[in-house]
Amino acid sequence: MKNRWMFLCVLLVVFNAVAQQQIITPNEAVTLALSNNYGIKLANNQLEVAKNNASILNSGYLPTITGNAGATYNIDNTEAVFSDGNVAILNSAESSRYNASVNLNYVLFDGLGRSYDYKQLKERYQLTELQARETIENTVFQLFTIYYNVAQLTENTSALNQTLAISNDRLLRAKYQFDYGQSTKLGVLNAEVDINNDSINLINAQQQLKNFKRDLNVVLGHVIENDFEVDTTINFDVLFNKEELFEKAKSRNIALLQIEKNITISGYDIKSGKSAYLPTIGLTGTYGWNKNNNNAASFLAVSTNTGVSGGLNLSWNLFDGGSTITRVKNAQINLQNQQLQKEQLLMTLDRDFNNAWDDYQNKFKIYKIQEDNILTSQNNFDRTQEKFKLGQVNSIEFRQAQLNLLNAELSRNQAKYQAKLAELQMLQISGELLNVSF
Structure with missing residues (x-):
């Protein structure tokens, strides 16, 4: 009885500490990352440089x-x-x-070269904007990959804590049974072995949780000084329309937008080169x-x-040894290469989108199956526990039911967050990752 009360006191202290910890919601995590992530800060600085380059002061139009x-x-x-x-x-x-x-x-x-160069600088600024957006998208996806690892390990730790509590209760029961001659010492030893295994699993999970929290804090710009918790509530959008989402992918995918911008820049590069033919x-x-x-x-x-x-x-440079002709020809070849890359990217985009769509659908179905499996495993464990208390089930069968419930919970947690990351991956390919509410 004394051990049970001590264990309950420890749990009370842990729950009280958790209640006092800061909870970082997904929206708060995104806000912190956008403001403090070093990769995003660097991308914003590069955008400022591109903005300066696209200014009238760098155009050549002023005397x-x-x-x-x-x-x-x-x-x-x-x-x-x-x-x-x-x-x-x-x-x-x-x-x-x-x-x-x-x-x-x-x-x-100057043969309109200055005009085409200025237009090219404006297009390069817009290209840098797209590159900054790509950095933000990749950072947000990286953020949620780590965020949901923290959430998964948080739920795993809770499940392992519950398993350890059940094992402690079983050990206490085994000791009572041994003291009153209702069982052998073997039951106590088996319970102690299982407690040791459960403790090791819990310690490992807690260490992994600490490591991933540190990783998450790095992505957030190391602005969180105290320990924190994350929101483990997940909402899925099951109303996606595949055709509409694919049309968005063809018009908003960040890689496709960048290659289209490069095609425009290459067109101006050709015109700028041809301007050297004029006085x-x-x-x-x-x-x-x-x-x-x-x-x-x-x-x-x-x-x-x-x-x-x-x-x-x-x-008027009447003949410069052929360097202008060579430069124009190379610019035309570069434009052709950009157009070929766009065609290749469209095929890759079609494949990646369909793979991401199917991956999300499958993982969401698996998550739902795992949720149903939790109910079955919980029902099986509850019945086995009742029979174990009545002496109708031995410790091995009870332990197996306990492990089945734990594995079901761990599998459900994994499926839950894998499905959410698959959804975010699909949204990133579609160019919609930054347009959804987290």
């Missing part, structure tokens, strides 16, 4: 303005012979020159100031000039 200034100081020894025959000798004659200018250069026309027309303008302080031998003592100048220039 360049430069400022120049300079000063020169001279000390010369000068011998000057004038036309009338007079000679002037100057030693250490000083002179200085000063200049400043503002220069403007602007490309008026470039540029505008130049300068505002300058120059001042000369001459020595005594000069005709002018001081001269100052200010003025504005402007002009147009044209350059």
Whole structure:
């Protein structure tokens, strides 16, 4: 009786500790990951770089303005012979020159290459957005893979705790029976062996649970300092329409969207390359100031000039050795490769979607069967337990019924979370993973 009360007190302490622990719901886990996951932070930074690159400041459409200034100081020894025959000798004659200018250069026309490059930069920004979305999708799926491992191990630990409690009760009963001469010592020894096995299984499950919680915290950006629990409630959407979901996959699948964006970029790459066949027309303008302080031998003592100048220039690369032709041809081949990759991806997408659909349907059916199996195993155990208390069933048969119930619970837990991950995998392929409520 004393052992039973001690065990009940331990359970009470454990349940009280669990009640005080933070419970992380799926929606909270996603929110934490989106804000703190390092992979997502890196992807967002890369998106900012792409946004800067797609700015008008990086387009080549704006002029360049430069400022120049300079000063020169001279000390010369000068011998000057004038036309009338007079000679002037100057030693250490000083002179200085000063200049400043503002220069403007602007490309008026470059064969439309600048236009196609700018459009290409905008498309690359959108491609980076898709890459960031892919990172988020992969992180969310990784998050739930670990999250549901934690949930499964939480339920497994609960089942193993229950099994250990039953084994402890059986040991207590066996000791009473032995003390009153109703059983041999063998019953006590068998119960002790089973308790040891159940304890080992529980210890291993608890350690696995701790490890997966640490893994989950890493995905969340290590923002949870205390121990926590997860929500083990699972809701399945059984109203999926296969045809509608497949149509979404063909229009929203992240890999397909990226290859389509690459095709657009390759098209602009070809046009940008062809722009080198046309001339470039540029505008130049300068505002300058120059001042000369001459020595005594000069005709002018001081001269100052200010003025504005402007002009147009044209350059036409009539033949560059064939590099432009080669670049355009290679860009056309790259476009063909992108189109071939899209066709290949469409076939792969068809296969992957159908595999994911069937996998989800099968695992969901298995989960439902395992739930029914729980009822059968529980009913079998309850009856066996009653017979065991009445002495109509031996300890081996009781233990087998106990293990059958435990295995049924563990199998049900595994099927439950495998079915949910299969559902999420199907949604990810369809491009709907980030559009569902968790």
